[in-house]
Amino acid sequence: MAHLGGFLATCLLGRLRDLTASPAHGLMLCAVFLVAGGALVLRLPAREVNR
Numbered sequence: 001m002a003h004l005g006g007f008l009a010t011c012l013l014g015r016l017r018d019l020t021a022s023p024a025h026g027l028m029l030c031a032v033f034l035v036a037g038g039a040l041v042l043r044l045p046a047r048e049v050n051r
Contacts, residue, residue: 009030012026012029013026013027013030014026016029
């Protein structure tokens with residue numbers, strides 16, 4: 001799963017940089033995915049984590 005994410009992230013960053021001529025939008029999108037992933041992890045119930 002991590003290999004797929006690493007591949008897609010670089011493709012998406014390159015595509016957004018080409019479209020906007022700035023790497024800022026791609027990095028902001030990565031930050032949004034990072035925050036969303038953290039929020040999903042924090043929503044896990046304790047009984048699922050302590051299995």
